[in-house]
Amino acid sequence: MARLHLFDLDGTLLHGTAAPVEISRQLGLDAEIAELEREFVAGHLGSPEYAERVHALWAELTEAQVTAAFEGAPWLDGIRETWAEIRDGGDYCAVISLSPSFFVERLAGWGAHAAHGSLFPTVPFTEPVNPTGILDAAAKVKIADRLCEEFGVGRSDCVAYGDSLSDLELFGAVPVSVAVNADQRLVSLATHSYVGRDLRKAYELVRHDR
Template sequence: MLLLAAAGESPGLEHRKDRHEQVGAERDGRASDQARRIGHRVARGHRPDRVVDPRAQREGRGRRGGRRQPELRIQDTWNWIREAGDYCAVVTLSPSFFVERLIGWGAHAAHGSRFPAVPFTEPVEPTGLLDAAAKVEIANGLCEEFGVDRGDCVVYGDSLSDVRLFGAVPVSVAIIADPRLVSLATHSYVGRDLRKAYELVRQAR
């Protein structure tokens, strides 16, 4: 079985990709600015192996000692997937240099949009930015790489850019997701424990 974590895109990235089709030069400049902001965030120590409930952040809940929400690590969940003999991969619109770090924490594969190397002295190449259709294409390639069928795939997602992917595989789990994505999902989970989201599918197998 292949479990796909279809992470949400970086804010505004998909919109700017559409914008490029109308005004290429303007879009390149904005994407470069976005890349620099992401790079600076990574440089400050932002950890892609930790997941925080965005709703709790907005509402000011869940902080340690009543002030900060605990961050959840994903390595244990991916280790369980590996131990079960399954594959796990991440497909996201976010920069590949950021997402590929997840391979070191247990993912079999990680795919993201191609950005210039930090400190972003080169322009962003629009053709390297992924979109919703690209997620499906990458999923097909992963199925071929790992020797599994689409029917053996489970996709976990939270973004509207995951709609096509949810429609391409038989089992899907919406995690703290947009209501429109939830309506398409086989399962839905709202919470901070990634193990419980994984268990929704494992128990049904």
């Protein structure tokens, strides 16, 4: 049976940062996004409220700045190579992230079979963000279930990779998980843990798990 590898983005594929932070850096809004991140992590903002706030913060965002943020971000080494090996072995890989869809979906070009993020309007923004399209931790599990159906696998065939509390529900829903540079609370729930900057080494922990 094929396996489905489910990757988080912020803090997992990206080392020590998040897509909104990298995007905001292009606009010179480091302090503003840092404050929003603190409020979100502390639980003072829900996912829809956070999305509305960053949407307003990025009123002048351009496609060129998104490209610069994506290309200049501190990605883990070996992402393309890991996904190529997964594909060559007949398995599937997907990204599920709370970060904006216009950033997350670029990872399809690196070899992910699917890449899902919170649904934001096209850049530059001419429309408001729709709160119903913003993902939370529970939505990650729902999307994983849809991907299982699409690829003809079950939850028992899934491997989840993540770093933070937004991955807790998904880690609890699948049998194999890899905590990547993760919060200690997630490490305690994961079946494997990796600290470092090379996705190939994280994948090596589960390469032969079936």
